Amino acid sequence: MADTFLKEQVRARSIGDWIALPVLIAVIFAAPFFPAVLTSVPNWAILPVSDWVGEGLNWLARDAGVGGVTFADVTRALAAAAEAPIDWLKIVLAEGWVTGAGFNKVQAAPPLSWLGVTLAVALVALRLSGRGLMLLTLVSGLYLALFGLWVLAMTTLASVLLCVVTALVLGLAIGIRAYRSPRTEAFVRAVMNVMQTVPIFSYLLPTLLLFGYGPSAALFATVVYALPPMVHATVLALRSVPQETLELARMTGCSRAQTLWKVELPVAVPRLAIGLNQVVMMTLNMVIIASMIGAGGLGYDVLRALRRLDFGAGFEAGMGIVALAVVLDRLTQAAAHNQSTQAVGLWRRRDTVLALALLIIFTLFSFVIPSLGLWPKDLTLTTAPFWNGAVSFINREFYDPLDAIRTAMLLKVMNPFRDLLLATPWTLIGLLVCFAGYALGGKRAALTVMALLLFIALTGYWEPAMVSVYLTTLAVAIALAIGLPFGIWVSSRPRFHQPVQLVLDTLQTLPTLVYLLPAVMLFRNGDFSALIAVVSYAVAPAVRYGMAGMKHVPSERVEAAAMSGCTPWQTFRFVRLPSAMPTLLLGVNQTVMMALSMLVIAALVGTRELGQEVYTSLTRGEVGPGIVAGLCVACIALIADTLLKSAAARAARHEGDIHA
Missing domain, CATH: 1.10.3720.10 (MetI-like)
Known part of the structure; x- marks a missing residue:
């Protein structure tokens, strides 16, 4: 028939x-x-x-509102709320704690030491993947420090971390909802397909109108741009969970929530890592464009070099972004692989203590030896000429x-x-x-x-x-x-x-x-x-x-x-x-x-x-x-x-x- x-x-x-x-x-x-x-x-x-x-x-940004609260008030409040974690991450990673203003500025506490961060991340890389990734991490950290890109890289990293975490949480939530509802999934898939094909610049226009100019506006634009791959990966990952695994969870009396958090998501981690990697890559790609609306960091240096036709400076800053991207990509892949293969014993409690000790000790020593906190400008290298x-x-x-x-x-x-x-x-x-x-x-x-x-x-x-x-x-x-x-x-x-x-x-x-x-x-x-x-x-x-x-x-x-x-x-x-x-x-x-x-x-x-x-x-x-x-x-x-x-x-x- x-x-x-x-x-x-x-x-x-x-x-x-x-x-x-x-x-x-x-x-x-x-x-x-x-x-x-x-x-x-x-x-x-x-x-x-x-x-x-x-x-x-324009009506939405200026006139729309309910009960005397305009839509613009809500978006500006969200932008102000997003400023706090961005500023906190910049203090920890790039700028340190500064008191006073103008000529009275005093650095009360330095940011995390470049050497401490590099060694701590290298330790993580060693435990997750081995010597190859550890060496790659060390070379990347040395490159950023020796070429005078460390502060810019940490400013970029602060934005990237916050954007990736936000896109990850939103992508998981939307993807789980789409997975559980076929009607929602069809609608979400159509919207995400359009979002993936809309040019980067188009995201900046409504963001500027609704959230204003600054790092928080760049955060929202970047999250929206990087969201689709996480949503798609979540739906595909949950669908890939074997039916016999789900049946076993039901037979053991797991509730719907328990099945999701203790069975489906752990089994789907390797495929979710693919979406996470894509989010990291798209976020790092967006930080350059987002520098047009106040993101700063390495992206701004690349954009400024393009405007001046300074290929050497643009290439150095671009390779700084590549260094961040490759290290983050390899770390997330290694972590996902270890969890999917049920690898144990790779990370111990003493490793956590050692990593924190590296961060704290070298940061404290930077009070005495400033070059441990930030590489001296007069000793930086450049290949731009x-x-x-x-x-x-x-x-x-x-x-x-x-x-x-x-x-x-x-x-x-x-x-x-x-x-x-x-x-x-x-x-x-x-x-x-x-x-x-x-x-x-x-x-x-x-x-x-x-x-x-x-x-x-x-x-x-x-x-x-x-x-x-x-x-x-x-x-x-x-x-x-x-x-x-x-x-x-x-x-x-x-x-x-x-x-x-x-x-x-x-x-x-x-x-x-x-x-x-x-x-x-x-x-x-x-x-x-x-x-x-x-x-x-x-x-x-x-x-x-x-x-x-x-x-x-x-x-x-x-x-x-x-x-x-x-x-x-x-x-x-x-x-x-x-x-x-x-x-x-x-x-x-x-x-x-x-x-x-x-x-x-x-x-x-x-x-x-x-x-x-x-x-x-x-x-x-x-x-x-x-x-x-x-x-x-x-x-x-x-x-x-x-x-x-x-x-x-x-x-x-x-x-x-x-x-x-």
Whole structure:
């Protein structure tokens, strides 16, 4: 019965495809003769959504209230409440206790010693993971101290710790609620998917309006930005708990709350750690952008270096963020792994005493030996002149060939492709995308992409959206052309796996703004610099998924191909590649998402796409246009996500049918 139904469905889809395809071809040939209303979006069809959103948020921030208490009073009170833990963490980690003001300032107590913190964290790393992580922690701490980045790093760490804890608590609460209620889960998943694709800048606009300028406002923006991966990870982690484990908990008389806290969450810790790692990475990425609204720390140094085109200083501060990110990432992974494997005896009570002793003793000694508390400024190191000199040398000696590459790429590839997209009737692009959605995912996918395209068109952002599409498409094509073949090549060479993974981890933790610095230094502002930066940022997932796709090909299929006399190329073409295709398509999807997120940051170097619209709105304080332009970026991301996930699902079904 089920087979008959499936055959009827396939037959119906096939008939629909045969009917739709000739119609699509006829429309393509008729495109040059379209009337103006079908060529470009008419002004009368554009809805003032930006005005509606701006007026609504302004009303919410200024006039909305209940019982004499306005919404703005509540948000400002929350901002003031958030200031206290931020200030306390800064006192402990970065600034120390200071009394008096102006020339009468006196440091009553120093912050925690850089050497004590480094040794204490290294001890934790040693007990959790071993000597490798301990050495990495020591090198990271020494780098921050010797290069004069310790205070900035601790300021950043104070914000990161508070943001991560807040996002963790909120993400767990929302994820648990979504897990227990299918209706809530569908709504939460839709909201979180949109939140993950909205540009970073778009979060700053309502935050400024509602919470004002300062570290607390940056805290709220960062938590909202970093929340989705924790929610998704919580739902997936709780669903992964084996049913027999849950049945055993019920048989032993556990209540619902006891089952959650004593069974489900402990079993789900390894998967929850994945979400926690993503929260840490996204928080550290956001701290640079949040420095625009008062976050301070290393992020502000990177942003200031970008504005001054000081590549060396920006690189040093960016590597400071990488040092924090890598250490936090490895520590959380190690802790989760130990708990999931029920490892015991790794951490003892005396280790806690020793770690606290290291912190206290070296902090007290810093009263006598100040260099134990903070490394002396006159002994700090810097490589900024070297990096700036290297960039200057390259510009001086290789200006002509670099400019020739830039000019040729712009004139021969980028500008023609952009002009083609802008000249193509918007209705034809919409029809092509909808047909792709129907062919890959059926009516539901087609209707989804149609609704998203109409939102872009009817809000008046069609042309900037096409510029975003052109840059994203080129960047993704180049990143995939580099990343997938390299990942596939590395997958068959195990000795390269660990070094490549280390490089990929570093690339994915490097702040987005750092990618802009060398591109601008070498190729000046413009679309080509943005393209270079986006490709550099988006190539990592292409390599990672290329490796993962080949790794998960069943060995028995490869052995069967070898036994049947297939050559290595035939084995790759007809066995490995089809088996890896679902994973590779998910890698394409992730590459597109990374490219779009970086493209918005690239607005700082003078692009003219949706990211520039968002950034311009931020500088002007125009909330409505900034949010709507950000939602248009989200629409492009969701269209790509819908098409690529439908293609991956179709490839997986096809692969299953072949080997059924």
